[in-house]
Amino acid sequence: xxEDIRSLSEKTSAPxxxxxxxxxxxLQEAGIGVALLLLIVIFSxxxxxxxxxxxxxNILTQITINLIMATGMTFVILIGGIxxxxxxxxxxxxxxxxxxxxxxxxPVPGAIAAAVVVSVLxxxxxxxVNGFVSSFWSVPSFxxxxxxxxxxxxxxxxxxxxxxxxxxxxxxxxxxxxxxxGVPAIFVVALAMVLLGxxxxxxxxxxxxxxxxxxxxxxxxLSGHDTFRVKVAAFVISGLTVGIGAIVYMARLTxxxxxxxxxxxxxxxxxxxxxxxxxxxxxxSLIGTFLxxxxxxxxxxxxxxxxxxxxxxxxxxxxxxxxxxxxxxxRAKIAERTR
Amino acid sequence: MESILELRRIVKRFPGVTALDGVDLSIAxxxxxALVGQNGAGKSxxxxxxxxxxxxxxxxMRFRGAPYQPRTPFDALHAGIRVVYQEFNLLPYxxxxxxxxxxxxxxxxxxxxxxxxxxxxxxxxxxKVGLDIDPGVRVERLGIAQRQLLEIAKALSSTGRLLVxxxxxxxxxPREVARLFEIVRAARASGIAVIYxxxxxxxxxxxxxxxxxxxxxxxxxxxxxxxxxxxELVKMMVGQRLEATTREIGxxxxxxxxxxxxxxxxxxxxxxxxxxxxxxxxxxxLDYGEIVGVAGxxxxxxxxxxxxxxxxxxxxxxxxxxxxxxxxxxxxIDAVRNGVCLLTENRKDEGLVLAMPVRVNVxxxxxxxxxxxxxxxxxxxxxxxxxSIQELDIRLRSVEQTARELSGGNQQKxxxxxxxxxxxxVLLLDEPTRGxxxxxxxxxYTLLRRxxxxxxxxxxxxxxxxxxxxxxxxILILSRGRLxxxxxxxxxxxxxxxxxxxxxxxxxxxxxDRFFE
Numbered sequence: 001x002x003e004d005i006r007s008l009s010e011k012t013s014a015p016x017x018x019x020x021x022x023x024x025x026x027l028q029e030a031g032i033g034v035a036l037l038l039l040i041v042i043f044s045x046x047x048x049x050x051x052x053x054x055x056x057x058n059i060l061t062q063i064t065i066n067l068i069m070a071t072g073m074t075f076v077i078l079i080g081g082i083x084x085x086x087x088x089x090x091x092x093x094x095x096x097x098x099x100x101x102x103x104x105x106x107p108v109p110g111a112i113a114a115a116v117v118v119s120v121l122x123x124x125x126x127x128x129v130n131g132f133v134s135s136f137w138s139v140p141s142f143x144x145x146x147x148x149x150x151x152x153x154x155x156x157x158x159x160x161x162x163x164x165x166x167x168x169x170x171x172x173x174x175x176x177x178x179x180x181x182g183v184p185a186i187f188v189v190a191l192a193m194v195l196l197g198x199x200x201x202x203x204x205x206x207x208x209x210x211x212x213x214x215x216x217x218x219x220x221x222l223s224g225h226d227t228f229r230v231k232v233a234a235f236v237i238s239g240l241t242v243g244i245g246a247i248v249y250m251a252r253l254t255x256x257x258x259x260x261x262x263x264x265x266x267x268x269x270x271x272x273x274x275x276x277x278x279x280x281x282x283x284x285s286l287i288g289t290f291l292x293x294x295x296x297x298x299x300x301x302x303x304x305x306x307x308x309x310x311x312x313x314x315x316x317x318x319x320x321x322x323x324x325x326x327x328x329x330x331r332a333k334i335a336e337r338t339r
Numbered sequence: 340m341e342s343i344l345e346l347r348r349i350v351k352r353f354p355g356v357t358a359l360d361g362v363d364l365s366i367a368x369x370x371x372x373a374l375v376g377q378n379g380a381g382k383s384x385x386x387x388x389x390x391x392x393x394x395x396x397x398x399x400m401r402f403r404g405a406p407y408q409p410r411t412p413f414d415a416l417h418a419g420i421r422v423v424y425q426e427f428n429l430l431p432y433x434x435x436x437x438x439x440x441x442x443x444x445x446x447x448x449x450x451x452x453x454x455x456x457x458x459x460x461x462x463x464x465x466x467k468v469g470l471d472i473d474p475g476v477r478v479e480r481l482g483i484a485q486r487q488l489l490e491i492a493k494a495l496s497s498t499g500r501l502l503v504x505x506x507x508x509x510x511x512x513p514r515e516v517a518r519l520f521e522i523v524r525a526a527r528a529s530g531i532a533v534i535y536x537x538x539x540x541x542x543x544x545x546x547x548x549x550x551x552x553x554x555x556x557x558x559x560x561x562x563x564x565x566x567x568x569x570x571e572l573v574k575m576m577v578g579q580r581l582e583a584t585t586r587e588i589g590x591x592x593x594x595x596x597x598x599x600x601x602x603x604x605x606x607x608x609x610x611x612x613x614x615x616x617x618x619x620x621x622x623x624x625l626d627y628g629e630i631v632g633v634a635g636x637x638x639x640x641x642x643x644x645x646x647x648x649x650x651x652x653x654x655x656x657x658x659x660x661x662x663x664x665x666x667x668x669x670x671x672i673d674a675v676r677n678g679v680c681l682l683t684e685n686r687k688d689e690g691l692v693l694a695m696p697v698r699v700n701v702x703x704x705x706x707x708x709x710x711x712x713x714x715x716x717x718x719x720x721x722x723x724x725x726x727s728i729q730e731l732d733i734r735l736r737s738v739e740q741t742a743r744e745l746s747g748g749n750q751q752k753x754x755x756x757x758x759x760x761x762x763x764x765v766l767l768l769d770e771p772t773r774g775x776x777x778x779x780x781x782x783x784y785t786l787l788r789r790x791x792x793x794x795x796x797x798x799x800x801x802x803x804x805x806x807x808x809x810x811x812x813x814i815l816i817l818s819r820g821r822l823x824x825x826x827x828x829x830x831x832x833x834x835x836x837x838x839x840x841x842x843x844x845x846x847x848x849x850x851x852d853r854f855f856e
Contacts (some may be wrong), residue, residue, distance in 0.1 A: 204715060216689075220692070226672060
């Protein structure tokens with residue numbers, strides 16, 4: 001059947017076909033969206049107060065940090081890498097930014113601005129080291145970022161000798177609970193980052209190269225591109241989102257602790273994978289990641305509301321991750337067969 | 340003579356090509372049977388069908404009188420067929436002894452490894468092959484030639500009835516080749532039949548009893564070696580020139596060659612280029628509007644030269660001039676910026692991003708053309724890709740189709756399209772028609788001829804000599820990394836070119852192998 005279609009090769013049918021391809025792509029990505037909707041419907045019916053305004057605000061607040069981290073993680077996973085260091089680097093960013101916030105050398109607005117800049121800078125430097133080392137020496141990023149995970153955690157503890165920082169300026173702390181038209185301000189930040197990242201991935205040369213490198217790095221290199229720079233940039237972007245995530249998290253908690261962010265890397269990776277991005281790189285989208293992060297958040301919240309205990313909840317979340325990749329590989333197989 | 344193996348009407352198709360087209364083969368008990376043919380003739384496909392790597396689409400096989408239908412390499416092993424491939428299948432971190440007896444490690448009580456028996460038996464086997472190495476040493480510490488002999492020892496270690504050797508001498512020195520011949524003859528004496536695949540015609544005349552010639556997936560014939568001349572064998576391997584459809588391309592090339600030769604501008608000049616890990620220096624030049632072919636056997640260094648020029652691999656020495664100006668291509672980025680491009684022999688792994696749309700593949704070489712300020716202009720991209728597709732007559736439903744979905748010929752055209760998108764003026768083409776069918780080949784030839792008429796410079800590597808003779812204005816001949824000759828179009832002669840290509844391989848020239856320099 002596909003053979004016949006190919007041999008016809010009529011130009012007139014091209015628009016119709018590309019529309020069908022679009023529908024197909026929407027359906028592919030919609031899988032996770034449907035699952036999310038289903039979950040929302042079920043919890044709306046089964047869980048008391050699930051649809052309350054306060055609960056929805058709660059969910060949005062809960063998923064904010066993960067959404068920010070997962071945005072950067074998507075770039076790294078799309079080039080076929082992984083970043084295990086994001087949780088620890090976030091702690092390091094927070095400690096350094098916390099010191100700046102409390103330094104009293106600058107007036108409050110200046111101190112906040114400096115803290116943001118420093119946090120983002122620290123994150124980007126860590127990301128640069130991850131990307132440079134793994135790309136330059138062709139070491140698996142799994143190992144390099146595992147090392148960075150320990151280095152950054154150690155550094156975070158060293159900065160204040162394991163002390164927790166608190167009593168930040170009120171304006172700063174207020175941001176953590178502020179709302180914008182009823183939506184938590186920090187969630188708006190996360191949403192803006194997702195949208196920005198989505199635009200970069202789908203609308204820019206750099207985004208095009210990210211996908212191409214993830215699919216076939218050698219072909220991209222032999223086409224005359226600097227694949228090294230693309231790969232390093234993906235890690236730097238991951239570091240950037242971590243730096244912003246650190247600020248947002250501090251504002252929400254009103255403290256900076258060197259043990260914060262433990263295990264966050266796994267949540268971020270889970271959101272990306274559930275969102276349908278391939279761990280082999282080259283395939284996936286930030287919309288998927290967004291839906292993946294939402295699904296994890298809704299699931300956790302809904303399960304609490306219907307009275308499922310912490311331990312069982314963790315088990316269910318784990319099961320969902322496995323289910324997501326199994327479904328994904330199943331889908332890939334079907335796609336292969338229908339070719 | 341009783342035959343141990345009978346192949347009848349074997350057909351094997353791959354997407355876009357028929358690798359084996361009704362091939363018959365009969366191997367007699369206790370003979371050494373040579374299998375020859377050019378690259379792509381179907382030798383490897385035949386061996387892979389024989390040993391269960393590929394499943395034949397049609398035809399039947401009988402081995403030792405019984406129907407034989409291997410579905411996995413294990414089936415072949417079980418039936419008594421031992422294969423030594425070109426690429427090694429040894430486990431580098433295990434000892435020589437363990438590798439030798441890996442399929443039947445001696446044990447005590449069924450679970451414990453019997454180290455003493457292992458040492459003893461492996462020492463015996465090594466002695467049989469004349470390999471003087473410690474069975475306890477790890478394989479990773481052996482040289483390539485030793486590994487090759489170890490593979491053969493391993494194949495002979497179990498009770499096989501048919502031994503298949505695929506280019507076994509490619510890495511051996513003359514002394515080791517002599518040793519190998521003794522081993523193979525001893526195997527024959529003990530009643531084992533041998534299929535011997537080699538480019539070295541000299542070896543075939545020295546060692547083998549009969550020879551089977553394949554060309555383009557078809558059987559040309561089986562002949563007793565003693566009654567066959569080397570020149571006849573070469574003729575059968577090469578075959579007649581491509582037929583009518585391609586004749587006009589040749590005529591066009593002749594005209595172009597006669598008219599423009601004086602007006603050409605120099606494009607590329609390569610001065611004493613040394614590819615990585617080689618001591619051979621290569622110098623040649625290429626003009627705009629000219630197609631220059633590079634002939635030579637696989638492993639003669641053709642691909643390495645193209646990749647070194649393009650900056651895909653580092654080189655050990657030499658200078659490159661483009662339009663008379665000295666250039667330094669440290670990476671492909673530099674080469675592409677200067678309008679030099681490479682179409683690799685490995686279309687799928689290095690040429691295309693298979694999982695992405697044709698549109699993305701075509702525009703990948705020059706994203707600046709379809710963007711403003713780093714942002715892609717979708718409309719312009721689609722329009723420009725559509726234009727490229729029409730210019731090269733690439734057949735597809737939509738530019739949104741992934742490159743994977745296209746046929747081999749159309750994939751190759753997409754790769755050419757992507758370099759034309761970048762306005763490349765010097766094209767280095769490595770096996771531009773490998774694995775595509777005859778019709779598509781003719782289209783590629785026409786296209787390449789057109790590009791040259793438009794003033795582009797083309798350097799074409801191909802294993803198919805008729806193709807080069809049809810297409811090129813000049814042919815350079817490589818043999819074992821050395822540029823052994825250059826022939827212009829009016830002097831083209833298959834036998835002369837082939838004898839040059841084989842020159843460094845014939846008459847015991849094994850010592851010059853690049854692994855041992």
